[in-house]
Amino acid sequence: MAxxxxxxxxxxxxxxxxxxxxxxxxxxxxxxxxxxxANRQRFKSDERIYLDEWPMSEAxxxxxxxxxxxxxxxxxxNIYFLAKxxxxxxxxxxxxxxxxxxxxxxxxAEMMLKGGRSPEGQRHTGxxxxxx
Amino acid sequence: MARIxxxxxxxxxxxxxxxxxxxxxxxxxxxxxxxGFEFSKRWEEAERPDVVFLVYNDHATxxxxxxxxxxxxxxxxRFEIADEGWGPRPVPVVEGAPELAAHIAQSVIQxxxxxxxxxxxxxxxxxxxxxSLMFGQPAAWPCKVIPFAVNVVLYPPPSGARCxxxxxxxxxxxxxxxxxxxxxxxxxxxxxHQLQGPRAGLINKPWDTAFLDRLVTDPATLARMPHIExxxxxxxxxxxxxxxxxxxxALNERVEEIHRFYHVPASNTAVGHIILKNQP
Numbered sequence: 219m220a221x222x223x224x225x226x227x228x229x230x231x232x233x234x235x236x237x238x239x240x241x242x243x244x245x246x247x248x249x250x251x252x253x254x255x256a257n258r259q260r261f262k263s264d265e266r267i268y269l270d271e272w273p274m275s276e277a278x279x280x281x282x283x284x285x286x287x288x289x290x291x292x293x294x295x296n297i298y299f300l301a302k303x304x305x306x307x308x309x310x311x312x313x314x315x316x317x318x319x320x321x322x323x324x325x326x327a328e329m330m331l332k333g334g335r336s337p338e339g340q341r342h343t344g345x346x347x348x349x350x
Numbered sequence: 351m352a353r354i355x356x357x358x359x360x361x362x363x364x365x366x367x368x369x370x371x372x373x374x375x376x377x378x379x380x381x382x383x384x385x386g387f388e389f390s391k392r393w394e395e396a397e398r399p400d401v402v403f404l405v406y407n408d409h410a411t412x413x414x415x416x417x418x419x420x421x422x423x424x425x426x427x428r429f430e431i432a433d434e435g436w437g438p439r440p441v442p443v444v445e446g447a448p449e450l451a452a453h454i455a456q457s458v459i460q461x462x463x464x465x466x467x468x469x470x471x472x473x474x475x476x477x478x479x480x481x482s483l484m485f486g487q488p489a490a491w492p493c494k495v496i497p498f499a500v501n502v503v504l505y506p507p508p509s510g511a512r513c514x515x516x517x518x519x520x521x522x523x524x525x526x527x528x529x530x531x532x533x534x535x536x537x538x539x540x541x542x543h544q545l546q547g548p549r550a551g552l553i554n555k556p557w558d559t560a561f562l563d564r565l566v567t568d569p570a571t572l573a574r575m576p577h578i579e580x581x582x583x584x585x586x587x588x589x590x591x592x593x594x595x596x597x598x599x600a601l602n603e604r605v606e607e608i609h610r611f612y613h614v615p616a617s618n619t620a621v622g623h624i625i626l627k628n629q630p
Contacts, residue, residue, distance in 0.1 A: 228549070228582055228586075233505050235504070239418075242415075243415050246414070246415050249410070250414045253411075253433065253434070287546075288548070291546055299415075301410070301435070302410070305435035306435065311618060312617055315545060315546075319549075333555065334552060335551040336552075337557075341582045341583070
C-alpha cells in the first residue's frame with residue numbers, strides 16, 4: 219500500500235523525504251564534497267570533469283551546471299546540501315531563494331522586509347490564486 | 351543533584367552569526383534583532399548556568415547522507431567549530447560535559463529513546479548562533495554545552511509528541527545526576543521559514559504567535575500537531591520547531607515566561623525567542 223504523503227499538494231514545495239533522499243544521494247554527496255577547499259578549487263577549474271567523478275544522472279549534472287536549483291530539488295537535491303554549491307559561487311541563501319522564486323534578489327529582499335510571503339493561497343495546489 | 355532551572359528557545363539563522371562576526375550588528379537591518387536579545391544576555395550573566403543542554407539540528411555539516419541519526423547526543427569533551435564553506439565562525443571552541451552526557455545517554459536509552467552517541471563532531475551555526483545570541487562574543491563560552499542534534503532535514507523528523515516525551519526523559523536523567531549543577535535546556539531553529547522552491551520566503555506571524563502561546567500554556571496539545579501543519583503553515587523549514595518541544599518537555603508543567611521576542615526578517619526567516627523559568 220502506498221504511503222500517504224499529504225505534503226505533495228503544497229504549492230512550490232518539495233519535501234525531502236526518504237524517497238527523495240534515495241534519488242538524490244549522489245547529488246547531495248557531491249555537494250558535501252564542496253565543503254573542502256581543494257575540492258571547491260577542482261570543481262571551479264572544470265565543473266564537468268568534477269561532476270563526472272560522481273554517479274549522478276545526466277539530468278542532475280545539467281541542473282548543477284545551469285545552477286537550476288528548482289530542478290536540482292526535483293531530482294532529489296536538498297537545500298542544505300545545495301547550499302554548498304552557492305557558497306562555492308560566493309552567493310548567499312537569499313540569492314538562491316530569490317532565484318528559486320523567479321524574483322530579482324532586490325524584490326525578494328523587499329518582500330522579506332515587508333514581512334515575507336503570506337501563506338494565503340499558498341497552502342494547497344489547485345485552490346485559490348497565486349498558485350505556483 | 352543537577353537541576354534544570356530554565357528553558358530557552360531561539361531561531362538559529364546563519365546570517366545572524368555572519369552579521370556578528372563581521373561587525374555588522376549595529377546596522378539598521380540587524381540592530382532591532384540584536385536588541386531583542388539584550389535582556390537575555392543580562393539574564394544569562396545573572397543565571398550563570400553550569401551546563402546548557404542544547405537541542406539543535408545539523409545542516410549537512412557533521413552528518414552527510416551516509417548516516418542520518420534522528421537523535422544524536424554529543425558526549426565528547428570538546429566540539430570543534432565547523433567550516434560550513436566560508437571558514438569556521440571565529441567563536442570559541444565548545445566545551446562538552448562528557449560525564450553528564452554519558453549519564454543522560456544511558457538513562458534516556460533505557461527509557462526507550464534510541465539516541466546515537468557521538469564522540470567526535472564539529473558543530474555548525476545551528477549550535478553556535480544561539481550561543482552567540484545568548485552570551486555575546488566572549489573569549490570562552492561561560493559554560494559547558496551538551497550538543498543534541500535532531501534530524502529535521504530528512505523527512506520525517508520525530509513527531510512533536512515524541513519530542514515532548516523525550517524532553518521529559520532528559521529531565522528525569524538530569525534530575526538523577528549526582529552533582530550540583532545548574533542546567534538550562536535550549537531548543538533552537540524556526541520559526542516560520544521556507545528556504546526552497548517557488549514558495550521560499552514564506553512567513554506566518556499569526557501562526558508563530560499562536561505556537562509561542564501554546565508552547566507556554568498548553569504544550570501537550572501543541573505536541574499533537576501533525577507535521578503537515580508545520581509544513582503548510584510555517585514553511586518546509588518551519589518543521590524545525592518540533593525541537594522546541596524537547597525543551598518544553600524537560601520543564602515543569604508550570605513555567606513563568608520571563609522574556610519573548612519576535613522579529614521578521616533575518617534573511618529568509620522569522621526569528622522567535624522565548625525564555626521560560628521553571629515554577630514549582
